[in-house]
Amino acid sequence: MRSLTVNAALAAVLLQGCVTINIYFPAAAAEKAADKIIDEVWQLKKPGEPAAPSSNAPQSR
Amino acid sequence: MRIENIARLGWLALLLLLAGNAWAQANLEVNTPAVAALQSSMQKRHAALASFYGNGAVGLTRDGFVALRDANAVPLAQRQQVNGLVAAENQDRSALYREIARANSKPEWENDIRTTFAQRWIDKAQGGWYYQNNAGAWTRK
Numbered sequence: 001m002r003s004l005t006v007n008a009a010l011a012a013v014l015l016q017g018c019v020t021i022n023i024y025f026p027a028a029a030a031e032k033a034a035d036k037i038i039d040e041v042w043q044l045k046k047p048g049e050p051a052a053p054s055s056n057a058p059q060s061r
Numbered sequence: 062m063r064i065e066n067i068a069r070l071g072w073l074a075l076l077l078l079l080a081g082n083a084w085a086q087a088n089l090e091v092n093t094p095a096v097a098a099l100q101s102s103m104q105k106r107h108a109a110l111a112s113f114y115g116n117g118a119v120g121l122t123r124d125g126f127v128a129l130r131d132a133n134a135v136p137l138a139q140r141q142q143v144n145g146l147v148a149a150e151n152q153d154r155s156a157l158y159r160e161i162a163r164a165n166s167k168p169e170w171e172n173d174i175r176t177t178f179a180q181r182w183i184d185k186a187q188g189g190w191y192y193q194n195n196a197g198a199w200t201r202k
Contacts, residue, residue: 026087027173029087030170034177035181040100043107
Protein backbone atom coordinates (compact mmCIF):
# COMPACT_ATOMS: atom_id res chain seq x y z
CA MET A 1 0.00 0.00 0.00
CA ARG A 2 2.78 2.35 0.93
CA SER A 3 4.75 1.61 -2.22
CA LEU A 4 1.64 2.40 -4.22
CA THR A 5 1.49 5.82 -2.59
CA VAL A 6 5.17 6.38 -3.32
CA ASN A 7 4.65 5.38 -6.94
CA ALA A 8 1.70 7.71 -7.24
CA ALA A 9 3.74 10.56 -5.82
CA LEU A 10 6.58 9.80 -8.21
CA ALA A 11 4.17 9.75 -11.13
CA ALA A 12 2.74 13.07 -10.03
CA VAL A 13 6.21 14.62 -9.91
CA LEU A 14 7.06 13.27 -13.37
CA LEU A 15 3.78 14.51 -14.80
CA GLN A 16 4.39 17.91 -13.27
CA GLY A 17 7.72 17.96 -15.08
CA CYS A 18 6.00 17.23 -18.38
CA VAL A 19 3.46 19.95 -17.82
CA THR A 20 6.19 22.44 -16.99
CA ILE A 21 8.04 21.63 -20.19
CA ASN A 22 4.90 21.75 -22.23
CA ILE A 23 3.70 25.18 -21.17
CA TYR A 24 6.99 26.86 -22.03
CA PHE A 25 6.11 29.81 -24.24
CA PRO A 26 7.90 29.74 -27.64
CA ALA A 27 8.87 33.41 -27.75
CA ALA A 28 10.80 33.23 -31.03
CA ALA A 29 7.97 31.45 -32.82
CA ALA A 30 5.48 33.96 -31.45
CA GLU A 31 7.58 36.84 -32.73
CA LYS A 32 7.74 35.27 -36.15
CA ALA A 33 3.98 34.82 -36.19
CA ALA A 34 3.42 38.38 -34.99
CA ASP A 35 5.70 39.78 -37.69
CA LYS A 36 3.86 37.87 -40.37
CA ILE A 37 0.47 39.16 -39.25
CA ILE A 38 1.61 42.75 -38.66
CA ASP A 39 3.24 42.89 -42.12
CA GLU A 40 -0.10 41.87 -43.59
CA VAL A 41 -2.22 44.25 -41.54
CA TRP A 42 0.04 47.24 -42.10
CA GLN A 43 0.99 46.20 -45.67
CA LEU A 44 4.70 46.49 -44.89
CA LYS A 45 5.77 44.10 -47.61
CA LYS A 46 5.39 45.35 -51.17
CA PRO A 47 2.89 43.21 -53.09
CA GLY A 48 5.41 42.29 -55.81
CA GLU A 49 8.13 40.84 -53.62
CA PRO A 50 7.91 37.47 -51.90
CA ALA A 51 7.48 37.45 -48.15
CA ALA A 52 10.83 35.80 -47.53
CA PRO A 53 14.01 35.58 -49.63
CA SER A 54 14.24 31.88 -48.79
CA SER A 55 11.83 31.07 -51.62
CA ASN A 56 14.12 31.97 -54.49
CA ALA A 57 17.24 29.85 -53.86
CA PRO A 58 18.57 27.08 -51.64
CA GLN A 59 21.44 29.36 -50.55
CA SER A 60 22.32 27.49 -47.41
CA ARG A 61 23.31 24.31 -49.19
CA MET B 62 2.63 -7.77 -16.63
CA ARG B 63 -0.17 -5.29 -16.56
CA ILE B 64 1.92 -2.69 -14.76
CA GLU B 65 4.66 -3.13 -17.35
CA ASN B 66 2.20 -2.33 -20.10
CA ILE B 67 1.02 0.75 -18.30
CA ALA B 68 4.62 1.88 -17.91
CA ARG B 69 5.25 1.34 -21.61
CA LEU B 70 2.16 3.34 -22.45
CA GLY B 71 3.36 6.06 -20.15
CA TRP B 72 6.68 6.33 -21.96
CA LEU B 73 4.92 6.48 -25.29
CA ALA B 74 2.70 9.27 -24.06
CA LEU B 75 5.74 11.14 -22.75
CA LEU B 76 7.55 10.82 -26.08
CA LEU B 77 4.51 12.04 -27.99
CA LEU B 78 4.19 14.97 -25.62
CA LEU B 79 7.84 15.93 -26.12
CA ALA B 80 7.60 15.58 -29.89
CA GLY B 81 4.47 17.72 -29.98
CA ASN B 82 6.18 20.24 -27.77
CA ALA B 83 9.23 20.45 -30.01
CA TRP B 84 7.01 21.04 -33.03
CA ALA B 85 5.02 23.70 -31.25
CA GLN B 86 8.19 25.60 -30.43
CA ALA B 87 9.31 25.67 -34.04
CA ASN B 88 6.10 27.28 -35.20
CA LEU B 89 2.99 28.91 -33.91
CA GLU B 90 -0.19 28.03 -35.74
CA VAL B 91 -1.77 31.15 -37.25
CA ASN B 92 -3.32 29.76 -40.40
CA THR B 93 -6.90 29.53 -39.28
CA PRO B 94 -9.97 31.06 -40.92
CA ALA B 95 -10.62 33.15 -37.82
CA VAL B 96 -7.11 34.63 -37.85
CA ALA B 97 -7.38 35.34 -41.57
CA ALA B 98 -10.72 37.09 -41.09
CA LEU B 99 -9.39 39.26 -38.25
CA GLN B 100 -6.30 40.07 -40.24
CA SER B 101 -8.27 41.26 -43.24
CA SER B 102 -10.66 43.25 -41.07
CA MET B 103 -7.73 45.02 -39.40
CA GLN B 104 -6.01 45.59 -42.71
CA LYS B 105 -9.08 47.36 -44.10
CA ARG B 106 -9.41 49.47 -40.97
CA HIS B 107 -5.76 50.46 -41.11
CA ALA B 108 -6.36 52.74 -44.09
CA ALA B 109 -8.61 54.86 -41.86
CA LEU B 110 -6.47 54.57 -38.73
CA ALA B 111 -3.12 55.41 -40.35
CA SER B 112 -3.73 59.14 -40.53
CA PHE B 113 -4.63 59.19 -36.84
CA TYR B 114 -1.42 57.38 -35.96
CA GLY B 115 0.37 59.94 -38.11
CA ASN B 116 -1.02 63.03 -36.38
CA GLY B 117 -0.66 61.54 -32.90
CA ALA B 118 -4.35 61.29 -32.15
CA VAL B 119 -4.07 57.53 -31.71
CA GLY B 120 -1.10 55.69 -30.23
CA LEU B 121 0.07 52.14 -29.65
CA THR B 122 -0.23 51.01 -26.06
CA ARG B 123 2.39 48.92 -24.31
CA ASP B 124 -0.13 46.12 -23.83
CA GLY B 125 -0.82 45.45 -27.50
CA PHE B 126 -3.79 47.71 -28.14
CA VAL B 127 -4.42 51.20 -29.51
CA ALA B 128 -5.76 54.17 -27.60
CA LEU B 129 -7.00 57.69 -28.22
CA ARG B 130 -3.99 59.70 -27.12
CA ASP B 131 -4.81 63.26 -28.08
CA ALA B 132 -8.45 64.03 -28.81
CA ASN B 133 -7.51 67.60 -29.69
CA ALA B 134 -5.70 66.35 -32.78
CA VAL B 135 -9.05 65.21 -34.14
CA PRO B 136 -11.60 67.65 -35.58
CA LEU B 137 -14.80 67.57 -33.57
CA ALA B 138 -16.72 66.08 -36.46
CA GLN B 139 -14.40 63.08 -36.61
CA ARG B 140 -14.17 62.23 -32.91
CA GLN B 141 -17.01 59.79 -33.01
CA GLN B 142 -15.40 58.04 -35.95
CA VAL B 143 -12.02 57.76 -34.21
CA ASN B 144 -13.57 56.36 -31.08
CA GLY B 145 -15.36 53.79 -33.17
CA LEU B 146 -12.17 52.85 -35.02
CA VAL B 147 -10.20 52.47 -31.79
CA ALA B 148 -12.90 50.33 -30.18
CA ALA B 149 -13.25 48.10 -33.23
CA GLU B 150 -9.49 47.74 -33.61
CA ASN B 151 -9.07 46.74 -29.98
CA GLN B 152 -11.88 44.24 -30.28
CA ASP B 153 -10.14 42.64 -33.27
CA ARG B 154 -6.75 42.66 -31.57
CA SER B 155 -8.14 41.06 -28.45
CA ALA B 156 -9.85 38.40 -30.55
CA LEU B 157 -6.66 37.86 -32.54
CA TYR B 158 -4.52 37.16 -29.46
CA ARG B 159 -7.18 34.85 -28.05
CA GLU B 160 -7.62 33.03 -31.36
CA ILE B 161 -3.89 32.39 -31.85
CA ALA B 162 -3.67 30.95 -28.33
CA ARG B 163 -6.75 28.84 -29.00
CA ALA B 164 -5.47 27.64 -32.40
CA ASN B 165 -2.38 26.30 -30.61
CA SER B 166 -4.46 24.66 -27.88
CA LYS B 167 -2.79 26.94 -25.33
CA PRO B 168 -5.35 29.45 -24.08
CA GLU B 169 -2.95 30.26 -21.25
CA TRP B 170 -0.53 31.75 -23.79
CA GLU B 171 -2.90 34.60 -24.65
CA ASN B 172 -1.09 37.12 -22.44
CA ASP B 173 2.35 36.16 -23.71
CA ILE B 174 1.11 36.43 -27.27
CA ARG B 175 -0.36 39.86 -26.54
CA THR B 176 2.92 41.00 -25.01
CA THR B 177 4.88 39.73 -28.00
CA PHE B 178 2.57 41.56 -30.40
CA ALA B 179 2.75 44.74 -28.29
CA GLN B 180 6.50 44.84 -28.78
CA ARG B 181 6.36 44.04 -32.48
CA TRP B 182 3.62 46.58 -33.28
CA ILE B 183 5.84 49.24 -31.69
CA ASP B 184 9.01 47.99 -33.39
CA LYS B 185 7.32 48.11 -36.78
CA ALA B 186 5.52 51.43 -36.27
CA GLN B 187 6.43 54.28 -38.58
CA GLY B 188 8.57 57.17 -37.41
CA GLY B 189 6.41 59.90 -35.92
CA TRP B 190 3.82 57.55 -34.48
CA TYR B 191 3.25 57.49 -30.75
CA TYR B 192 3.63 54.50 -28.46
CA GLN B 193 3.69 53.86 -24.73
CA ASN B 194 7.12 53.11 -23.33
CA ASN B 195 7.65 50.56 -20.55
CA ALA B 196 6.70 53.14 -17.94
CA GLY B 197 3.44 53.86 -19.77
CA ALA B 198 4.45 57.33 -20.98
CA TRP B 199 3.57 58.35 -24.55
CA THR B 200 6.67 58.57 -26.68
CA ARG B 201 7.10 59.74 -30.25
CA LYS B 202 8.94 57.28 -32.42
